[in-house]
Every structure is written in C-alpha cells, then in structure tokens.
Amino acid sequence: MNARRLSYAYAVVRSSDAVTQAAREALADIRGVAGAPVTLVRSGPVAAAVSAVPGEEFSEAALRARLEDLAWLESTARAHHLVIETLAARTTVLPLRLATVYLDESRVERMLGERQEAFAALLDRFDDHVEWGVKVYAELPTVSEPSPAPAPTPSPAAHAASPAEPDPGRAYLRRRRQHHQAREDTRRAAEEAVRRTEERARGLAVERARHRPQQGTLARVPGENVANDAYLVPRALAEEFRARMLHAADDLPGVRVEVTGPWAPYSFTAPPEGARPR
C-alpha cells in the first residue's frame, strides 16, 4: 500500500463538455496537493477534480501524524483551496473536505456514480452564487494603567507640593471606570455592527452560516473577532453585498468589518437545515 499512488479528490463539478474544458484549461496552470497535476474524473453528469498523491503520505496512519504537522497542514490546505478556487472562478463547485482520499480513480468514479443525484441537486443550488465571509472586530481599548504597582502613599511633602491634586486612589479608580466604560462602549458598538451586517444581508443573501469567532490573540490582527459569518449571495448581488458590508460600521468607532471572499460555497455544503438564516 505504501508504494502506491492514491487518488485525492478536491471538488465536484458538472461534467458537461463546456465545463470540463474550462476546468481542464484552468487546472493545467496549477499544481495540487503534493505538487501533482490535477485532472478530472467523469461519471454521468458530474466530475471530480483529482490528483495522485503518494500512499506513504496519505495512508491513514500517515495522515493522522501529518495533520498534526502545521507546516504540512498549511501547505496541504492551501493547495486544496487553490484547486477549489481555481475551479470556482470558472464554474459551480462543490468543495470536498480536506483529505478525501481514494485508492484509485475508479473508486472516485464509483463514488460519483453513487451520489450523482445529490451532487447535481447541490450544484443547482449553488449555481451563480458566491460565499462571502463577514467578520466583525471590536478594537477594545487596551488597559493603560499608569503603573503596575499600587500607587505609593503620598508623603506629606508631596501633598504640600500639590494640594490641588486629588487622591491618587480616587484618580486610579476613576481611570479604571473610564477604561471600563470605553470598553463597554466599543462592545456595544460592535454588537450594533453585527446587527447591521445581519440587517444589510437581508434581501441580498440567501443563506447564512456561522463560524466560531477567531481568537486573534496570537495573530497581530487588531481587535477581537466578535462575529464570523458566511453568507451565500447570488453572484449578481455579490458586489452590492460586499459594499454594504464594508460600510456597515463606518460611523461606529472602534469597530471594523472585514469581508473575505468570494469563496466557493464551502460553508453551505452541510445539510441546509443547519445553515438556514434565522
């Protein structure tokens, strides 16, 4: 098993001549996972983008270990995504989850044959739609304590020198309160921004999926990610959607709306009942 080549499947597309020709042309310019050329396997009305991968890298045991290797994971994820976005720029795509691997192309063909109806239905649903990612960030004011140590008890001399200066303890508490208040204000503004993005999506997006907010502590992305949503939007409305989102927080201080995409409809391939907007 180790010496053999396995078949890595990226995505499902339609298998019409026009689509396969456009897809093949686009795929000719890129390399997939493990640097291999990507080809199409057709079965009835659908086709899968596949490439050969080394068995020693993609066996069950090897995958378990490799998925823990972040450098490997990053390059595999990016290669996987590159194939999907290359196809998505030309046709309707059903992205498969990372590391969907078959013993050979005939097994991929069989899988396509077994599921062609479900795939065709999903492809119809995603025709002429794109996915946008919408993230709201709150740039909470950072703690700006004057000194880490508690304020030293003022000596009588210091008191005499500046009699107008208020009690340092009170000043400290006041600063704390102000700081707390500023954070509260930003948080409220961020909530308002989230409400606005949801409101503005209405009438444009057909579905919404929520991702867990990204924790940005390790990233140097400023601010705290308070909402991380994905919307499925008809292509004709895509630009309007993006513009509306980008300006959703224009007048809200400390709040940033980030729009990513357009993505292939990654976030909407799960059974739709879990992803319907409320």
Next chain:
Amino acid sequence: MTEPVPTGSTPSRSLYPYGEQSGANLADILERVLDKGIVIVGDIKINLLDIELLTIKLRLLVASVDKAKEIGIDWWEHDPALSSRADHRHSLEEQNERLRAEVRELRRRVEQAEKVERGERTASAGELPARGSGTRRRSPETEREPGAEPRRPRRKRDDAEDRGREP
C-alpha cells in the same frame, strides 16, 4: 504557496471580478477546508473527531505558521494533541525531573554519611572539615531531619500546613 494564481485564461472569462485570492488568511482557509465542505468517507478513513479537535486549537492560530514562529509561538510543539514530538519531549522532562530528584537524594545521603564519619573521627569540635564544599552542602534542613526518607519537598509542605493551622 502564497504566489499569485497563474491565470491562463483571459480575465473576462473569470467569474470572479476580484481576482483569485490564494493569499487568503490561513485561518479562514482552515476553518473552511477542515470544518466545512462536503464530507464523504473516502477509502482512506481519517478521524474527523481528531480534526475537529485540531481545528479548535488552530482557531488560535490566525496568523501563518511562520508568523507565529517568528513571534515565538510554538505551543503546538508542546501540545500532545498537536504534535507527536510533544510526547517525547514531555517524557524527557519527566525523566530529567526524576534524575534531579535522585541526585538530590544521593547527595543528601552522602552528606549524612560524611557527617556520621566526621562525628566518629573528630574528637575536637573545632576542627574544620577538609573540603569547603562540605560546609556549604550542610543545609539546615539536612541537619534537622537526619535519616529522613527521600520526600523532603512533601514534608516541607506538611510543615507549612501545620504552621498554617496554628492559631
């Protein structure tokens, strides 16, 4: 990996007017390729539960791996859930700690033996030990508990607790 996508066809044929974005944020890509997308069990079965665990951890990793390393974040190398290396390292640390404890204990026993020897040999109390290091090693604790079992740290904690209980 982050190089621009070579587009062989004319831009007008692309369905995306914004250009392809292979330079997309790694976190955004990972949450899609690991968490979303159609799940079909292929011939090679990987445990999705493991992957979910992984993605929770990866949520913390918003920057690229290199960027994280750059700013000194390498927690995944210590995390057994994320690195096969971590287990190994962990056991080394344990081994190290065990060895240290053993060395401490052996040293203590040697000191005690020396003390006993000195006590027998030297009749006059004023005589200095031959090796200076001997004095240094004779900590008050060793003197307080001659012949104690090798559990000094624990004993110390007990003492502290006893003291704490006193009114």
